[in-house]
Amino acid sequence: MMIQKADKDGRRFGIAMVAWAAMASLPAAAQTNTGARGDYIYSYVERVETAAGDLQGExxxxISIARGTKDAVVYMEQTPLRPGCGAIPAIEWIGNDYAAFCGNLGGRHYTKKLFKLxxxxxxxxxxDYFDSPAKLVADADGKVRTLVLRRDIFGDKLTGPHYFPLVYTLASDGATTAxxxxxxxxxQYHYQGYFNQLKKERNPAAYFPEMLAALIATGDRDLICGELKKLKTPKSGLPDLQRWLEQLATAGYPRFDTRQCKGA
Incomplete structure (x- = not known):
């Protein structure tokens, strides 16, 4: 079945879940993702590695991109990652003329490869999204961004798991893109969205480190000062605020001086 949609430019693209006859040797459950955009066909196909080596039998x-027909291949890559990232599809169309291929290593190590079309x-x-894949989005300012939740910010110094938010933006200096x-x-709104999500948890105090990280990362002084007052409520039983502000700054988050807040 082919589902047809129209993007903002009026171009048509299709996303189809199909089985290639050429892949008939794969198990019936093998995942095949194929999408067409413009003159090109984009495919991410699950397969069983037959070549000798550590991945044999896995x-x-x-990943392949072909022009016009599946035989006119312009790009092909054999990857240890199988297609799909949970709720995130194996092939994701993004604004600003980009597509992303997302794969996983046995249900973990979710990774996206971004293509300019x-x-x-x-x-x-x-x-690398670690174990929390998320969408790539083209924001209103034209930038391609995504929120990555990382558990390795403090290594083994913090028991958890605690998922610290970091927004990654696609940037180019004319020579490289990364x-x-x-x-x-x-x-800002990516960080604030994560903060608001954690505030709704039944026991938000359990997420204090990552909530504080998301709050400080917004860079919004009024928002930060207003929320810090709530976090400092004696009844909350939260960890030491100043110590965490310093640790987050050491880990790479913006440094915030509570003296910026009135009545601090």
Whole structure:
């Protein structure tokens, strides 16, 4: 079955879940993701590695892009990652003429490879989502951003798990293109969204470190000062605020001086 949709530019693209006859040797449950956009067909196909080596017999994947027909391949990559990232599809169409292929290593190590679609499809960047895949979005300012939740910010110094938010933005200096951690204004609502999500938890105090990280990362002084007063409520039983502010700054988050807040 083919589902047809129209994007903002009026172009048509289709997403189909199909089984290639050429892959008939794969088990019936093998996952095949194929999408068409413009003159190109994009595919992420699950396969069983037959070549000798550590991955022999393991389920892996093949990423391929072909022009016009599946035989006119312009890009192909054999990857140890099998297609799909939980709720995130194996092939994801993003604004600003990008597509992302998302794969996993046996239900973990979710990784996306970003492709620029024109003038000819080509890989431009890759990002590891650890065990919490999320969507890539083209924000209103034209930047491509995503929220990555990382558990390795403090290594084994913090028992958890605690998922610390970092917004990654696609950036280019003219010579290279890569994802970089972003604490600028354009990333603010991503951090605030995660903070608000944790506030709704039954016991938000259990998420104090990552809530504080998300709050400080917004860079919104009024928001930060207002929420810090609530976090400092004696009844909350929260950890030492100043100590965590310093530890987050050491870990790479923006430094925040509570003296900026009135009545601090």
């Amino acid at each position: 389920t892996t994947g093949t 024109s003038p000819m499809p080509a890989p431009v960047a890759q990002l 994802f970089a951690v972003d604490f600028k204004k354009g990333a």
